[in-house]
Amino acid sequence: xxxxxxxxxxxxxxxxxxxxxxxxxxxxxxxxxxxxxxxxxxxxxxxxxxxxxxxxxxxxxxxxxxxxxxxxxxxxxxxxxxxxxxxxx
Ligand code: C2E
Ligand code: C2E
Ligand code: C2E
Numbered sequence: 001x002x003x004x005x006x007x008x009x010x011x012x013x014x015x016x017x018x019x020x021x022x023x024x025x026x027x028x029x030x031x032x033x034x035x036x037x038x039x040x041x042x043x044x045x046x047x048x049x050x051x052x053x054x055x056x057x058x059x060x061x062x063x064x065x066x067x068x069x070x071x072x073x074x075x076x077x078x079x080x081x082x083x084x085x086x087x088x089x
Contacts, residue, residue, distance in 0.1 A: 008081040010054055012047045016076045027060050065089050
């Protein structure tokens with residue numbers, strides 16, 4: 001087991017996401033809205049997503065999962081802890 005503890009979750013900051021320009025974040029915002037709708041989870045400030053969904057988003061953004069994670073950390077949408085969640089990819 002990792003000395004840093006269990007793999008952290010991928011937690012999207014929905015308030016930050018809403019502040020970003022659509023050209024950048026539109027695809028992610030639509031993806032997150034779809035997951036919220038599927039779960040019936042509309043009131044959150046954050047949304048925990050599946051690791052598998054980060055893979056799908058990486059394809060949409062034409063980046064590797066690691067590159068997309070760095071971008072989302074730069075945007076302030078993911079916590080830097082998220083780096084450890086994609087190490088296992
Ligand atoms: P599903 O994948 O068949 O999951 C059915 C239910 O199992 C979910 O209902 C949820 O209560 C539970 N579940 C499945 N995987 C997890 C998990 O990793 N963590 C937790 N806490 N619960 C889990 P729910 O939430 O109402 O979602 C309904 C359907 O919406 C899901 O059916 C799935 O098809 C889709 N969905 C919801 N959230 C996501 C997501 O984050 N990513 C993807 N790809 N699909 C999602
Ligand atoms: P956590 O996963 O660390 O989440 C902490 C808080 O972040 C949650 O407090 C909630 O306010 C928010 N949060 C995280 N992910 C989501 C999300 O996808 N949607 C929304 N709307 N809010 C989110 P909360 O709800 O009081 O839950 C406290 C803890 O209880 C969670 O800590 C988790 O450990 C557990 N928990 C709650 N719901 C589930 C669940 O559906 N599945 C599992 N496995 N654990 C859950
Ligand atoms: P979590 O609920 O704490 O689940 C952690 C991991 O346990 C998930 O990582 C997944 O690998 C596994 N897991 C939990 N429940 C199920 C299940 O019903 N079926 C299967 N096949 N695996 C399950 P993952 O997929 O990366 O998801 C990360 C987090 O995203 C989950 O943490 C939960 O907070 C959220 N999430 C993912 N899918 C759903 C969903 O369908 N509905 C809801 N409400 N939350 C979800």
